[in-house]
Amino acid sequence: MAIRYEEEHRIFHLQTPKTSYIIGIMEGRYLLHLYYGKKIQSYPDFMRHLPIRKGRSWECEDVSHPDYCLGTLSTEYPCYGSGDFRSPAFHAEYEDGSAVTCLTYAGYELYRGKKPLKGLPATYVEKAQEAETLEILLRDELQGLEVVLSYTVFADFDAIIKSVRVKNAGKHSVRIKRILSSTAYVFDKDFEFVHLEGAWARERHIQKMPLINGTMSIDSKRVSSSHYHSPFLAIARPSATETQGDVYGYSLVYSGNFLAEAEVDSKDVARIQMGINPFGFQWLLEKGEEFQAPEVVLTYSANGFGEMSRTYHKLYRTRLCRGNFRDAERPVLINNWEATYFQFNEEKILDIARLAKSAGVELMVLDDGWFGKRNIDNCSLGDWFPNREKLPEGITGLANKIVDIGMQFGLWFEPEMVSEDSDLFRAHPDWCIHIKGREKTTSRNQLVLDLTRQDVRDYIVKAVSDILESAPISYVKWDMNRNITEIGSAKLPTERQQELPHRYILGIYEVLERITTAFPNVLFEGCSGGGGRFDAGMLYYYPQYWTSDDTDAIERLYIQHGTSMVMPASTMGAHVSAVPNHQVKRTTSLKTRGNVASVGQFGYELDLNTLSEDEIQTVKAQIQRYKEIREVIHQGQMYRLRSPFEGNDTAWEYVSEQKDEVVLMHCTIQAGVQRGLSQVKLEGLDPEATYREIDTGETYRGDFLMHVGLYFSNDRDYESQLMVFRKIKTVK
Numbered sequence: 001m002a003i004r005y006e007e008e009h010r011i012f013h014l015q016t017p018k019t020s021y022i023i024g025i026m027e028g029r030y031l032l033h034l035y036y037g038k039k040i041q042s043y044p045d046f047m048r049h050l051p052i053r054k055g056r057s058w059e060c061e062d063v064s065h066p067d068y069c070l071g072t073l074s075t076e077y078p079c080y081g082s083g084d085f086r087s088p089a090f091h092a093e094y095e096d097g098s099a100v101t102c103l104t105y106a107g108y109e110l111y112r113g114k115k116p117l118k119g120l121p122a123t124y125v126e127k128a129q130e131a132e133t134l135e136i137l138l139r140d141e142l143q144g145l146e147v148v149l150s151y152t153v154f155a156d157f158d159a160i161i162k163s164v165r166v167k168n169a170g171k172h173s174v175r176i177k178r179i180l181s182s183t184a185y186v187f188d189k190d191f192e193f194v195h196l197e198g199a200w201a202r203e204r205h206i207q208k209m210p211l212i213n214g215t216m217s218i219d220s221k222r223v224s225s226s227h228y229h230s231p232f233l234a235i236a237r238p239s240a241t242e243t244q245g246d247v248y249g250y251s252l253v254y255s256g257n258f259l260a261e262a263e264v265d266s267k268d269v270a271r272i273q274m275g276i277n278p279f280g281f282q283w284l285l286e287k288g289e290e291f292q293a294p295e296v297v298l299t300y301s302a303n304g305f306g307e308m309s310r311t312y313h314k315l316y317r318t319r320l321c322r323g324n325f326r327d328a329e330r331p332v333l334i335n336n337w338e339a340t341y342f343q344f345n346e347e348k349i350l351d352i353a354r355l356a357k358s359a360g361v362e363l364m365v366l367d368d369g370w371f372g373k374r375n376i377d378n379c380s381l382g383d384w385f386p387n388r389e390k391l392p393e394g395i396t397g398l399a400n401k402i403v404d405i406g407m408q409f410g411l412w413f414e415p416e417m418v419s420e421d422s423d424l425f426r427a428h429p430d431w432c433i434h435i436k437g438r439e440k441t442t443s444r445n446q447l448v449l450d451l452t453r454q455d456v457r458d459y460i461v462k463a464v465s466d467i468l469e470s471a472p473i474s475y476v477k478w479d480m481n482r483n484i485t486e487i488g489s490a491k492l493p494t495e496r497q498q499e500l501p502h503r504y505i506l507g508i509y510e511v512l513e514r515i516t517t518a519f520p521n522v523l524f525e526g527c528s529g530g531g532g533r534f535d536a537g538m539l540y541y542y543p544q545y546w547t548s549d550d551t552d553a554i555e556r557l558y559i560q561h562g563t564s565m566v567m568p569a570s571t572m573g574a575h576v577s578a579v580p581n582h583q584v585k586r587t588t589s590l591k592t593r594g595n596v597a598s599v600g601q602f603g604y605e606l607d608l609n610t611l612s613e614d615e616i617q618t619v620k621a622q623i624q625r626y627k628e629i630r631e632v633i634h635q636g637q638m639y640r641l642r643s644p645f646e647g648n649d650t651a652w653e654y655v656s657e658q659k660d661e662v663v664l665m666h667c668t669i670q671a672g673v674q675r676g677l678s679q680v681k682l683e684g685l686d687p688e689a690t691y692r693e694i695d696t697g698e699t700y701r702g703d704f705l706m707h708v709g710l711y712f713s714n715d716r717d718y719e720s721q722l723m724v725f726r727k728i729k730t731v732k
C-alpha cells in the first residue's frame with residue numbers, strides 16, 4: 001500500500017516511488033507534519049523525534065501537552081486563535097461573532113483511486129489501481145465544522161496531491177475568510193524561495209531569493225493566475241542545481257487569485273502554504289453546505305530541479321490534460337495574427353493558407369478580427385457573428401475553402417469579454433462585471449462578462465457552439481485579454497458579492513467543461529494575452545497554451561525555460577514569426593527561430609508570402625524535421641542542460657521513454673571572442689548504446705555524450721543547433 005496508517009506509532013505514512021510524507025496524530029488531537037523527503041521505511045515514536053523545539057516563555061501552553069504549543073508545532077492544517085500566531089490555513093467567522101477555529105482529529109478513510117473535485121480541475125486516474133487516497137477528518141466541535149484533508153498518491157509519480165473540503169455540519173451559517181489547500185514545512189531555513197515572475201510578453205522568469213525569518217509570498221489579485229506570478233513555488237537548497245540537491249515543488253491547480261507563501265518562524269522552521277488568495281475572498285457556507293478548495297501538487301526531488309520538472313511534466317501531460325488530443329500528435333499550424341493583425345479578408349487568408357499548405361503546414365488559424373465590425377480592438381467582443389465585409393461567405397465559406405486546400409481550420413475567440421461598443425453590451429449592460437454607480441475601468445477597451453451568472457454562461461456556450469457547429473472547425477484559440485476591476489455582480493446578493501472572484505473561476509471552468517465536452521474533436525489552445533493564465537488549472541481543459549505574445553527566439557529562451565519548470569513541452573505553443581521581431585525588434589535567423597519553436601507546439605505566425613524562395617525551402621525543411629521529432633518533444637523527458645538565466649547560452653534535451661530518440665537544442669545568446677567553449681553533457685541516455693546524429697551520420701556512445709558531451713563555441717550571436725540522435729545499437 002502506498003498509504004498506510006500505523007496504529008502503533010499513530011502516523012499516516014504516504015509513500016511514492018522515491019519519497020515519504022509523514023503525518024502524526026499528537027495526543028489524539030492535532031495532526032502534525034513530521035517529514036517530507038527521501039523515502040524511509042518507518043518513523044518510530046514521533047513524540048521523541050519531533051522536528052521542532054519545546055515551547056518556552058511567551059508561548060501558550062497547549063491544552064493537550066504542556067511542553068508544546070500550537071505556536072511552534074508543525075500543524076498539518078493550522079487555524080488561528082488558540083496559540084498559533086503564524087499565518088493560518090483556515091480562518092472563518094461564526095454566527096456568535098467569534099473567529100476562532102480549533103480543528104482536531106476525528107478519523108480517516110483510505111480508498112483506491114481518486115475522486116474528482118466538484119467544479120474544479122484536478123489530476124485524475126484512469127483506473128482505480130493507479131492511486132490511493134487518504135481522507136483525514138478534522139472537526140471543530142464547538143461550531144460543528146468538518147474539514148476533510150485529502151491526499152492522493154499515484155503509484156508512478158513522486159507527487160503528493162492535496163486538497164481540502166469543508167462542510168458546515170453546525171447549526172448556523174459560517175463565513176469562510178481563508179481556506180488554503182496545503183500547509184507543509186521544512187525544518188530549517190537554509191532554502192531559497194524560487195518562483196516564476198513575469199509580465200505581458202515576459203512570462204515566467206525564474207527568480208530565487210533566500211528564505212528569511214518572516215513571510216515571503218507571491219500572489220494574484222487579478223482574478224486570473226496572471227502573467228505576473230505563476231501559482232507555483234519551489235523551496236530549494238541554495239546549492240540545488242538541475243541535477244542535485246533538495247527541491248520541493250508546490251503547484252496549484254487553479255486559475256484565479258492565489259497565494260503562495262513561506263513563513264519562517266523564530267525557530268527557523270518554514271511553513272509553506274498555498275491556495276486561493278484570502279485577499280478578496282469570502283464564502284458564505286450555509287448549514288449543510290460544502291466548499292471545495294483546489295488541489296496542490298507537491299513534489300520532492302533529491303536530484304534538483306530537473307527531476308522535479310519531469311515529475312510535473314509527465315503527471316500533467318498524462319493525468320491532468322484530458323481528451324482526444326492529450327496523447328495525439330498536434331498539427332503544425334499557421335496563425336495570421338502577426339501576419340495581418342486586423343487587416344485581412346478571405347483572399348488574404350487563403351493566400352497565406354495555400355503557401356503554408358505547400359510547405360507542409362497542417363492547420364490554418366484565423367485570429368482576432370473576424371466578427372462584428374472588429375477592425376480595431378475597441379469593439380464587437382460578444383458579437384460572435386462573422387464580418388461579411390471581410391468574409392463574404394462567413395466562417396463556413398472560409399473554413400470549407402481551407403479544408404478544400406487540404407488543411408484543417410482553426411478560429412480565435414475571446415468569449416469571456418464584451419466591448420461597450422457591441423450589440424451584446426447594448427442589449428445586456430448588466431452582464432458585465434461592475435459596481436452600480438461606479439465608473440467601469442476598461443483594459444484593452446473591454447469589459448469582462450459576469451461568469452457568475454448562469455444566463456451569461458449559457459450565452460457564451462451557445463454563441464461559441466453555434467459557430468463551431470456552422471463550419472468544419474478543428475481548433476479553437478480561447479483568448480482572455482484583461483484582468484478584473486470593480487468587482488461586483490448585478491445578480492449576486494449583497495452578502496455574496498465578495499464570492500465573485502472564486503465564482504468567476506468556477507464559471508469559466510463550467511463553460512470550458514461544457515464546450516470541450518460537446519466538441520471532443522476540436523483541439524483547444526488556451527491564451528491570455530500570451531501566457532497570462534497558463535496554469536495547471538487550465539491544462540485540464542486545454543492540452544496546449546499560447547506561451548507568450550513575445551515570439552522573439554531569444555526572449556523565448558527565457559520564457560520557455562521558466563515555463564518548463566512545471567509545464568511540459570506538449571503544452572507550450574511556440575511559433576516562428578517575422579523579423580525584425582514585432583515585440584523587441586531583434587533580428588534572428590530563420591534557423592534559430594525555427595529551432596527554438598520546434599521544441600514546443602510548433603507553428604508559424606507570419607505571412608510566408610513575404611519570404612524568399614530559399615527561406616521557403618528552409619521552412620519546408622523545418623516542418624519536415626519537426627514532424628519527425630514531434631513525438632519525442634511531446635512525450636519524451638526534458639532535460640534543461642544550460643540555462644539562459646545563468647549564462648550566455650541555452651540547451652534543452654528531449655529523450656524518448658525508450659531512450660532511442662534524442663533531440664538537443666542549443667542556442668547562443670551573446671557571442672564573445674576568444675571565450676571558452678560550452679561543454680554540454682547530455683542526460684538520460686543509455687550509456688551502452690550507440691547513437692547516430694542523423695544530419696552528419698556521426699556516431700557516439702551514450703556514455704560519451706553524457707560524460708564528455710558536445711562542445712559549442714558561442715562565437716555568433718543567436719546561433720543555434722537542433723541535433724537529432726537515434727539509437728542504432730547497444731553493445732554491452
Ligand code: DGJ
Nearest residue numbers: 337367368527529530549
Ligand atoms: C492576444 C493574443 O495573445 C494574441 O496572440 C492575439 O490572439 C491577440 N490577443 C488578438 O487580439
